[in-house]
Amino acid sequence: MHLAYPAVLAALLFATGLYGVLARRNAILVLMSVELMLNAVNLNLVAFDVWLRDTLHAGQALTLFVIAIAAAEIGIGLAIVLMVYRNRGTSDVDRLRDNAEGPDDDTSPDDPTAAPAPKDEKAEATA
Amino acid sequence: MTFAATVATAATAATATSTHPAAPAAGPGFLSPTGVEIAFVLVGLVTFGAALVTVTTRQLVHAALWLVVALGGLAVEYLLLTAEFIAWVQVLIYLGSVVVLLLFGLMLTKAPVGRSPDADSGNRPAALAVAVAAAAALVWVVVDAFRTTWIDLGGPAQGSTEVTGRMLFQNWVLPFEALSVLLLAALVGAVVLSRKRGASDGGHGSDKERQR
Structure with missing residues (x-):
């Protein structure tokens, strides 16, 4: 098999995941795009391992490790997203700009109003 | 040429x-x-x-x-x-x-x-430009580098369970064990994060009680 096929497919999948990470607004969709990028890396690793006929099979071992680390990452990431949703009432990454600093100073008056808002939403989430 | x-x-x-x-x-x-x-x-x-x-x-x-x-x-x-x-x-x-x-x-x-309607954020054109540029650069480099390279898929399968198990438990045992520790840490971290802890102001003690 031509080596360019899996390499090109991995590059395209990586770019697709990159677009998803940059363009998506929901945090869970961002996590899905991260999974796509990790899978592109896995495909590259497997293809080059099979091409090089490594006696240690470092590519396949690293693929298994990447899969395990991706599973851990998705667990932690979803826990963080759920905690953010519980505290803020949203999983919209564009609205999590408490640390934002920049020309849009009109958002800073929203911060005192945004501070009690999580409590309200938390109250209604736990109600 | x-x-x-x-x-x-x-x-x-x-x-x-x-x-x-x-x-x-x-x-x-x-x-x-x-x-x-x-x-x-x-x-x-x-x-x-x-x-x-x-x-x-x-x-x-x-x-x-x-x-x-x-x-x-x-x-x-x-x-x-x-x-x-x-x-x-x-x-x-x-x-x-x-x-x-x-x-x-x-x-x-x-x-x-x-x-x-709000699944995509406002910086979609910038994301599209970055992704297309990355895809073009990566595909160009990869095709230019590997246009005359072939994978030999003949012979015994290189990723069968026997081969994978042998290489994983002969050469990669230590990373494997370290990975199990990492998975345990991730498990504990996910449990700690997703537990509904009461806020530190004491106003949500009932939450903690109910959660237990």
Whole structure:
């Protein structure tokens, strides 16, 4: 098999995941795009391992490790997203700009109003 | 010069494999379509299309379900690359648990079922420009580097369970054990994060009690 096929497919999948990470607004969709990028890396690793006929099979071992680390990452990431949703009432990454600093100073008056808002939403989430 | 070389290899390949039908949408003419390659290209097109739909659809649950198609297609690609064990690990972990976790996350964050108008953020054109530039650069570099490289898929399978187990438990035991510690840490971290801890002001003590 031509080596360019899996390499090109991995590059395209990586770019697709990159677009998803940059363009998506929901945090869970961002996590899905991260999974796509990790899978592109896995495909590259497997293809080059099979091409090089490594006696240690470092590519396949690293693929298994990447899969395990991706599973851990998705667990932690979803826990963080759920905690953010519980505290803020949203999983919209564009609205999590408490640390934002920049020309849009009109958002800073929203911060005192945004501070009690999580409590309200938390109250209604736990109600 | 390299183009002439590729044309020459394509000519020889075409004469060598003239019995095979031409690969559909196989790209430039230096390719030598064998059966495995045709299958790889077809499954790759499906995978890439599913990935595109995953990152562009406005229905969040559909994005997760198209992700299943993309990851399953990648498992088939692993099978075609004779990495059987990784293919089944991919099916088990990604299709079995990661997508289910994502669906749980969508459910727990009360994601809208229908079309949500705000699935994409405002910097879509910039993201598209960055992604297209990255794809163009990567594909150009990769094709330029590996246009005359072939994978020898003959011989014994390089990713069968026996081979994988032997290399994993002979050469990679220590990283394997370290990874188990990492998984344990991730498990504990996820449990700690997703527990409904009461706020430190003491106003939510009932939450803590109820959660226990």
